[in-house]
Amino acid sequence: AALPAFPSPDFLRECRRGFAKGRKSKDDDSANTTQVVEDIGPVVKSTASSQMEAALDALSRELTKLRTGRASTGMLDHIIVETSGVKMNLNRIALVTIIDSKTLSITPYDSDTIKELEKAIVSSPLGLNPKVDGQRLIAVVPPLTKEHIQAMCKVVAKSSEDVKQSIRRARQKALDTIKKAGYPKDSAKKLEKEIDELTKKFVKSAEDMCKAKEKEISLG
Structure with missing residues (x-):
């Protein structure tokens, strides 16, 4: 703007x-x-x-x-996900919630985009390696070196x-x-x-x- x-x-x-x-x-x-x-x-x-x-x-x-050693819902907002040829911020296509201080849950609004979400998170510089858990992803936030x-x-x-x-x-x-x-x-x-x-x-x-x-x- x-x-x-x-x-x-x-x-x-x-x-x-x-x-x-x-x-x-x-x-x-x-x-x-x-x-x-x-x-x-x-x-x-x-x-x-x-x-x-x-x-x-x-x-x-x-x-x-910037990633800290604690989970926060905003830490994934800037990640760009490409789905069906369209690029969007992750928070536009998924709901991010905190399970505990070290764990995030990422639930896509469209379950068909879960693989694209996983790829985008892994490719980001945050050092996260999410795992598929039914209709959502679970990401454990590793401690900072x-x-x-x-x-x-x-x-x-x-x-x-x-x-x-x-x-x-x-x-x-x-x-x-x-x-x-x-x-x-x-x-x-x-x-x-x-x-x-x-x-x-x-x-x-x-x-x-x-x-x-x-x-x-x-x-x-």
């Missing part, structure tokens, strides 16, 4: 005109300036927030793909850095937009501070997500 864009040059030009009109009349200056800040401020903040949220969503999907834990933690660290860069890019775009808008100095500083606070909040969320995943991996 396309990310929201920051205000267009035409919108910014209208803002600058609003400021210019305000300066012609001292009586109207305050009202005009306030109105323009209210017009563009929420747009800039909501756009930056949406872009940062999208970066966090992408991080969440990446972290879900020390090497696997180290490798997974490196992937988490890289994902963390990537998402923080995306969040900071959204911040920079917002600051550039504020600069181009021709804001009065005080109004610009206030909005920039709000964007910085937003950035800190999302960066912390990303760090917390990654720390939680590293802990989950390390516990096996």
Whole structure:
């Protein structure tokens, strides 16, 4: 899905005109300036927030793909299964449930796809070897090796850095937009501070997500 864009040059030009009109009349200056800040401020903040949220969503999907030593229903979601010439995510064609902390049950909505499901899971990098059990598959999640834990933690660290860069890019775009808008100095500083606070909040969320995943991996 396309990310929201920051205000267009035409919108910014209208803002600058609003400021210019305000300066012609001292009586109207305050009202005009306030109105323009209210017009563009929420747009800039909501756009930056949406872009940062999208970066966090992408991080969440990446972290879900990483296997830990415990069974989770989401660990198979990203696996692509080809059935009847059509490729789909596994969670679209099967119900995944947890039998216990180390065992998953994968029940296809169409029993004819069980072989394709088995092949896709075995081919994935998760290291699972499911067995057919009537109309479903049973997959035991093997314990992680020390090497696997180290490798997974490196992937988490890289994902963390990537998402923080995306969040900071959204911040920079917002600051550039504020600069181009021709804001009065005080109004610009206030909005920039709000964007910085937003950035800190999302960066912390990303760090917390990654720390939680590293802990989950390390516990096996």
